[in-house]
Amino acid sequence: MEKKKKVDWSALPKELWLTIGNCLDSRIDVLRFRSVCTLWRSSVPLFKQTTVPPLPHKFSSDAVAAGAEFQALLFQTTVYRMQPLVDGEPNSSNSKPWLLKLEESNSGESRFLHPITNSPLRYPAKAKNFNLLDFGVVELRKSYSLKYRQNNVIIACVNKVVVIGQTHLDNCGIFKIFDGGKLGFLRIGDEKWTHFDEQNSHYDDIIVYKGQCYVVDRLGTIFWVSSELKVVPFSPPLCGFGGQKHLVESCGDLYVVDRCLDRERSERYLLEDNNVIFGLPNPFFANAAVPEAIDFKVYKLDQEWARWVDVKNLGDQVFILSNDGSFSVSTRGFARVKGNCILFTDHRHAHLPGVAGSGARKCHSCVFDLEDGSIKNVAPFRACFMPWPLSSWLSPD
Secondary structure (H helix, E strand, O other): OOOOOOOOHHHOOHHHHHHHHOOOOOHHHHHHHHOOOHHHHHHOOOOOOOOOOOEEEEOOOOOOOOOOEEEEEEEEEEEEEEEEEEOOEEOOOOOOOEEEEEEEOOOOOEEEEOOOOOOEOEOOHHHHHOOHHHEEEEEEEEEEEEEEOOOOOEOOOEEEEEEEOOOOHHHOEEEEEEOOOEEEEEEOOOOOOEEEOOOOOOEEEEEEEOOEEEEEEOOOOEEEEOOOOOEEEOOOOOOOOOOEEEEEEEOOEEEEEEEEEOOOOOOOOOEEOOOOEEOOOOOOOOOOOOOOEEEEEEEEEEOOOOEEEEEOOOOOEEEEEEOOEEEEEEOOOOOOOOOOEEEEEEEEEEOOOOOOOOOEEEEEEEEEEOOOOOEEEOOOOOOEOOOEEHHHOOOOO
16 A cells, blocks of 8 residues: 655645634644744744633622622633544554643633543653644533632632633623522623522533533423523423433533432532632532442433433443533544443542541542443542543453
8 A cells, every 4th residue: 555645734835824823723723733844833823812801700608708709710621632643644553542631721821631530730751742743633622610810729619611602702601500500691791690590509510502501400301591591491301310410412412411329419518718619519528428429321312302312322432521511532443442431520438448437538530331330440640741541441451
């Protein structure tokens, strides 16, 4: 078989450089473009994240003094799938796919996070030689979070944030689930959040699907949020018996993942250090009564017939349930990587060998296998910057 001739991309006409550069809308794409050669680097400036002004955030929890208000910043996080290239071409038979999660702040600073737990990762010395041109990079999803302006600590009473109108963040709309299940909305420039559907406070998850905002309640009913902030039923009730519902988009379809827990969820409100953690059923306290996952059920919404389909096999898809949003990854074409699994974080007891009564809860990355119903801890992930190999937790062996 004749070997493909390499293309000298630096020989492209100059008038095309800026045209191509103007189509790049992510930091990774701009970095890769500028890495081709000196001429390309000079034709496109460094990527600048759209600056979003500080947002108001008023806390309604009883644990906080009435009227307490702080400024928050919107952080954007992007998940990439990376695959090493051999002679400029992907080699799925030998190379392993990786996940890379990059968080970007208003100030232009960026850092790498654990793809599931969102824990920050350090930079070892060998990361300085990390060359993006050695990898094929595919953007999987964007997610968002609200953090305090003073110290960039995540606002714990905000369970999840999604953004409508991501092309121009300075004019976007922000939806949030907060205080354990309430809904709020703010458009950039508004002086305060608008709370809607206030008679209900039992929403579990929120997602942007086909450009629209959808939420799911604890009974598994999906609702569409209209531009007038009306909550409109979009699906029949699921009536799943699990304790927590997750929304996932995969291959253009909408799924609900029903997490079955070993006990009921408790609405526990906590206050620590006066300005760090406010009013949330907070899973990060070692002594909190946080339920463990014991099973998962997956349901696909048949939108044509308005019914739920019980899914027993995800095929080559892997569902990843992260704290800031859920998404799916295809394992198609990758050797030694198993599909039909769910990756999630759980707060399980860590028992110390030989120590009676030890059992402090720690956050673990876990994998649920739909084929046999097993739940296993993922091998500990070193707290340093390295793309996360999918095969480290999805090996069929």
